[in-house]
Amino acid sequence: MTASETAETADPVTGRSSPEAVKILIAGGFGVGKTTMVGSISEIAPLRTEEPLTEAGLGVDDLVGIEEKEATTVALDFGRITVSGDLVLYLFGTPGQQRFWFMWSDLALGALGAVVLVDVRRPRSSFAAIxxxxxxxxxFVVAVNGFHGEHPYPVEAVHDALALSADVPVLLCDARDRGSCRDVLVALIDRLISAAHG
Structure with a gap:
């Protein structure tokens, strides 16, 4: 399925067309705000597979800069948002720790695009997703999650630091804010539409 295809089918009872469902991944490194973003934007109660961080993860999980983190996603986060009467986004948040990266290929099946969340305090944590x-x-688009509401670097500097190709948009966001998350998803949809017609 491509972004240019319409998957609308008529409901046999109502005669109305059902919206196109598009799968989007929310990815990035450990502790960048993926679970927060899915929870902020989802119109349904998000499905979360969080487990408490334990001593077993000491020396395995890199907690530098995120020492306050108490739980982690071990499989996926799932949410949904209706963009319009003919478009629904299904959001799949990926696990961030390296030991769970084997799941990314399965989660990516059928996805049309992705958001890569970046924490500029730890930019290397998002290189694997990129x-x-x-x-x-x-x-994909890159969304710089401003922890504590701070964005110390302009998007151009982040774009250069991540060595992104010229066509990859970088946006500033706050994963806690629904409007900010919506703007990121709109930018991704715009990119998918451009790619479909390019």
């Missing part, structure tokens, strides 16, 4: 989508040719 590489993953670049290698698969899956369109």
């Amino acid at each position: 590489d993953f989508f670049e290698q698969r040719g899956l369109p």
Whole structure:
């Protein structure tokens, strides 16, 4: 399925067309705000697979800069948002720790695009997600999550630091804010539409 295809089908009872369902991944490193973003934007109670961080993760999970983190996603986060009467986004948040990266390929099946969340305090934590989508040719946008509401670097500097291709948009966001998350998803949809017509 491509972004240019319409998957609308008529309901046999009402005669109304059902909306196109589009799968989007929310990816990035450990502790960048993926679970928060899915929860902020989802119109349904999000499905979460969080487990408490334990001593077993000491020396395995990199908690530098996120020492206050108490739980982590071990499989996925799931949410849904209706963009319009003919478009519904299904959001799949990926796990961030390296030991769960094997799940990314399965989660990416059928996805049309992705959001890569970045924490500029730890930009290296998002390199793996960027590489993953670049290698698969899956369109994505980069969203810089401003922890504590701070954005110390302009988008141009982040774009250069992440060595992104010129066509990859970088946006500033706050994963706690529904409107901010919506703007990121709109930018991704715009990119998918452009790719479909390019």
